[in-house]
Amino acid sequence: MLEIKNLHAAIGNKEILKGIDLTIPSGEVHAIMGPNGSGKSTLSYVLAGRAGYDVTQGSVIFNGKDLLALNTEERAATGVFLAMQYPVEIPGVTNMMFLKSALNAIRKSRGESELDAMQMLKVLRGKAKEIGLSEEMLKRAVNVGFSGGEKKRNEILQMAVLEPLLCLLDETDSGLDIDALKIVADGVNALRSPARSMIVITHYQRLLDYIKPDRVHVLAFGKIRKSGGAELAHELEAKGYADFTEAA
Amino acid sequence: MSVANFINRSHQDKEGWKYTDLEALLKTAPASIAMNNNIADTGDHPRFVFVNGVFQSKQSRFGAVPSCILMGDLATGYNLVLGEHTCLVTQPIEFVFTADENAPNEINIKLTIEVGANGRLTLLENHLASPTITVLETEIILHASAKFVHGKIIHSGGTHLARSTAQVARGGYYNNFTLIRGTHLTRNEIDVVLQGEEAQAALNGTMLLRGTEHADTTTRITHAAPHCASRQIYKTVLDGKSRGVFQGKIIVAKDAQKTDGYQLSRALLLSDQAEMDAKPELEIYADDVKCSHGSTIGDLDEQAIFYLRSRGLNEAQARALLIEAFVAEMLEEIQIEAWRDIFRAEIERWAQ
Incomplete structure (x- = not known):
């Protein structure tokens, strides 16, 4: 259960989030839609704990914990996962090595034993197969030379391996053709569970045809302007975001 | 060679020592260093141990290498001479250099390594703790189509001044990989002359520096014959107030047509106070050559x-x-x- 109350955040002197109120019960998938520059990515970065964003007011409580008091890796350990819009390329680090380090770091912080190389290989092979990534891609450097679709699938693979409790999907649909979109959506849907909450951030309604949200929120000019059921996404697709102005 | 020789050379070649003030750095050498003399080994490869520059027969393991091929002593230098078609040395040989409390202020070692035509040699130099100054001169002679893979790890704590020269005959191949970490001062010079057609050299290395450490890799590859190839990749990581130097010169003689030369130096600065100086140089007198060099200095992403x-x-x-x-x-x-x-x-x- 995630509770965001009156969240304000700024980059330098520029206020981007101007009082976000949002509650996401466990097991629900909420979509956040909005025009470019509305603060969608900022919200995901603030929740994941990226440096450079100053929270000036408000609170974020996740499963009873004050999320804002935790650093980035502590948030990951409590189950926060951000699937990035632009996954970073890391030359020289293989996907296998990356996933192994991440999973063991998270297991360790949960007080679980670290997996040895053989156990790890078994887990990673199984999950990669589910997401439709070849074993060869586990051996390649993280995201280096990956197509747009492969990068997004790699994010979903990490999500499947790390088994987070709060998934933030930041424009996971951007740059994907319809086939890649379906594969990514299937991966996300497979991870839906009563213990896991998801925030799906998107500009377009298209993704929500494949990932059915429980709730849809419109974020514009740093605030949630409207909330509704899945039908709100269709309404936005038809009318656009023109109704949402700074004054509204 | 001695420390005095190196000091003289630094006076005579001010440009070549621009980034390494040898005399000043010798003065700041720490009085004592932690001795890491763990020479435990696991393999069964031939292993020659030198303490304070003196060969220790009892601590060494000759394996498939007959003892006669390592000759000489501290006064005259050690000669590792392998004859033509040297098939007997199939395993890598390791040279371990270490020191004890009786180490003199200056340890001078001269190695001569000669590999006969079509011979093969693989040698790893492992420079363990030495609290003082090690001066190492290595002369390498590779006859036609000889192949020598030469690794070197310098983690001795003290000061390491090294000059290697390699002459590579027709079709020969010299491969050097050097890792420098944990020394007060290292100057590692490698000077290769590709003397015969189709000779090749690959020089690679990594310098890992922190604190006030100073490491200088200075290479020179002379393409003296046509159709030779050389490739160099050096990576340096610097933290604290350390300083790294890479100077790489490629000389292509007038007759050395169809030369293929490549050189890359990349450095990663982890601290604002660390300094990297990279100086690539090309001197090309032939007109049909392919030579490139690159240098980057950056920080963590x-x-x-x-x-x-x-x-x-x-x-x-x-x-x-x-x-x-x-x-x-x-x-x-x-x-x-x-x-x-x-x-x-x-x-x-x-x-x-």
């Missing part, structure tokens, strides 16, 4: 650090992984699997 931390790694783990990754590209150049593991372990130990 903050986006990549955030990415790793958002997946649960703490900041120290994230940085260590990225440092290892920066150097890892280098490891691909090492042809011997077992050595790659040794070098990787050294890098991991440094980064953590």
Whole structure:
């Protein structure tokens, strides 16, 4: 259960989030839609704990914990996962090595034993197969030379391996053709569970045809302007975001 | 060679020593260093141990290498001479250099390594603790189609002044990989002359520096004959107030047409106070050659650090992984699997 109350955040002197109120019960998938520059990515970065964003007011409580008091890796350990819009390329680090380090770091912080190389290989092979990534891609450097679709699938693979409790999907649909979109959506849907909450951030309604949200929120000019059921996404697709102005 | 020789050379060649003030650095050498004399080994490869520059027959293991091929003594230098079609040395040989409390202020070692036509030699120099100054002169002679893979790890704590010269005859191949970490001062000079057609050289290395450490890799490759190839990749990671120097010169003689020369120096600065000086130089007198060089100096990618931390790694783990990754590209150049593991372990130990 995630509770965001009156969240304000700024980059330098520029206020981007101007009082976000949002509650996401466990097991629900909420979509956040909005025009470019509305603060969608900022919200995901603030929740994941990226440096450079100053929270000036408000609170974020996740499963009873004050999320804002935790650093980035502590948030990951409590189950926060951000699937990035632009996954970073890391030359020289293989996907296998990356996933192994991440999973063991998270297991360790949960007080679980670290997996040895053989156990790890078994887990990673199984999950990669589910997401439709070849074993060869586990051996390649993280995201280096990956197509747009492969990068997004790699994010979903990490999500499947790390088994987070709060998934933030930041424009996971951007740059994907319809086939890649379906594969990514299937991966996300497979991870839906009563213990896991998801925030799906998107500009377009298209993704929500494949990932059915429980709730849809419109974020514009740093605030949630409207909330509704899945039908709100269709309404936005038809009318656009023109109704949402700074004054509204 | 002696320390005095090196000082003289630094006076005579001010340009070549511009970034390494030898006399000043010798004065700041620490009075004592932690002695890491762990010469435990696991393999069964031939292993020659030198203490304070003196060969120790009892601590050495000759394996498949007959003792007669290592000749000489401290006064005249050690000669490792392998004849034509040297098939007997199939395993890599290791030279371990270490010191004890009786170490003189200056340890002078001269090695001559000669590989006969079509011969093969693989040698790893492992420079363990030496609290004083090691001066190492290595003369390498490779006859036609001889192949010599030469690894070197310098983690001695003290000062290491080394000059290697290699003459490579027609079709010969010289491969050098040097890892420098944990020394007060290292000057590692490698001077290769590709004398015969189709001779090749590959010089690679990594310098891992922190504190006030200073390491200088200075290479010179002379393409004296046509159709020769040389390739150099050096990676340097600097933390604290350390200083790294890479000077690489490629000389292509007038007759050395169809030369293929490549050189790359990349440095990663982890601290604002660290300094890297890179000076690539090309001197080309032939007109039909392919030569390129590149040099980059950068810092760790903050986006990549955030990415790793958002997946649960703490900041120290994230940085260590990225440092290892920066150097890892280098490891691909090492042809011997077992050595790659040794070098990787050294890098991991440094980064953590």
